[in-house]
Amino acid sequence: MPSGAQKRQPKYQRIAAALKEAIAAGQYGPGDRLPGESELMGTYGVARMTARQAFAALQAEGLVEARKGAGVFVREFKVGLRRRGIQRLAVEVWGAGGSIWAADGHGRDPQVEFLGVSEKPAPAAVAAALGLPAGAIVRVRRRRFLLDAKPVMVATSYLDAALTAGTAIAEPDSGPGGIYARLADLGRKPVRFREEVRSRMPTPEEADGLGLTSGTPVVLVCRTAFTADGHAVEVNEMTLDASAYVLEYEFDAP
Amino acid sequence: MPSGAQKRQPKYQRIAAALKEAIAAGQYGPGDRLPGESELMGTYGVARMTARQAFAALQAEGLVEARKGAGVFVREFKVGLRRRGIQRLAVEVWGAGGSIWAADGHGRDPQVEFLGVSEKPAPAAVAAALGLPAGAIVRVRRRRFLLDAKPVMVATSYLDAALTAGTAIAEPDSGPGGIYARLADLGRKPVRFREEVRSRMPTPEEADGLGLTSGTPVVLVCRTAFTADGHAVEVNEMTLDASAYVLEYEFDAP
DNA sequence: CCCCTAAACATATCTAGACATCTACTTGAC
């Protein structure tokens, strides 16, 4: 080691920083293969576990992706699904400045895969939100959204089972206009929505269901739909691949 | 090992699953210390690195937190600050001279730490959003928000340097009502906002600045403020500790 | 009683090597 350089930083962090810098400099582009473990061992004169630890640091950051038997690759962010809370015509006026994160997912809409509809006792939080007694039966509709055959979101919708019995909401195909149109048919048209947004690391089950590589968080969106008289008629819990979505909300200063 | 149970699953995953189950069962509560590496070595008859790998899996999930020299502890989620997209920005609030962050939290206000104001060439995306030529000079205000002396957000605000020259916006203390009240003084009152929300794992620098433990993502909120004539006057990039915040948005059906 | 120090303990880093499993490519048989 030449002179008293920064020995404070662990070897694996310095290797990781060097790789990161090489990626940032464009030496390795998205999808490119990085030098392998054995190559790093030779280049930096470290043991294999140390080289692996460097890769682990980059994986945790979501920068690279290891494919067993193949190598470690710079991750490519195809991304760019833009989920708007409000679809308004005013977009032309207010959109003049352009979006900060130019997501070019124009026209590419995710495909919907229906996972089933069932009746179950409501989770406590859902029952409370819908104004139902604890343990009330709710109708549960589960869907999965795919972009280019890759899952990007899982959505679970909860509705009062008694209210929606015998309607298309209880069927796999909820008909034209979706469940909101059916709720309108019932005189329970949703007119106002509240969305609560969180983010955390996925459970192994979530990572499996969304096909997430390590280093990718999930975004949880919980939307509650209200009728004009202020009653909640639907709770929709969505689990999104954080690397695939940009959420967008617009609102006025009242 | 009794009979031919699931040997397909790696040891470290089974150890991690066992610990996870114990946590879920309440055997270890938030803040409690888990059995240490040497203890796991004895209990499961594995090497140190294998026990460490089990902990690493739980850390990546954000479930536990390792403190060097002390042990591995079940993470305690101090619960979310609620960040509302609408009420928070109500005209009455900042028009009356109150801080927009007074609406945050459950009565507990985050403290604001001012990190400085400066003039710099605008990043390309910011210049485009503000409708300024590439490389135009913008005023950059950086602040950090702390809850119980722990940082939870870093905010960087960009404004046209020429427009805001000589105003309180160029000073550390932007005066009563904050920079939006000052923009209103200039006849550039923001009346509409767009927020774009993403999430990803933090860079090491971000993790350091926010004091994040591994397994905690960041939420990126980019707010653009528009005047009545549709011009963007401010771009505010916020980096949030994902475990500290719940974002909330309300809107009407289109 | 407080402060400082030392020891015990815990995690963090690192090494060296073994076997497992998957991938991509090459080779050979049909």
Next chain:
DNA sequence: GTCAAGTAGATGTCTAGATATGTTTAGGGG
């Protein structure tokens, strides 16, 4: 020419240590 088997190489898992560094606690000195 096509398909299958074989093989080299890559990451994944696991062991068994050594050394480094931070934390906690117990003890001793002031």
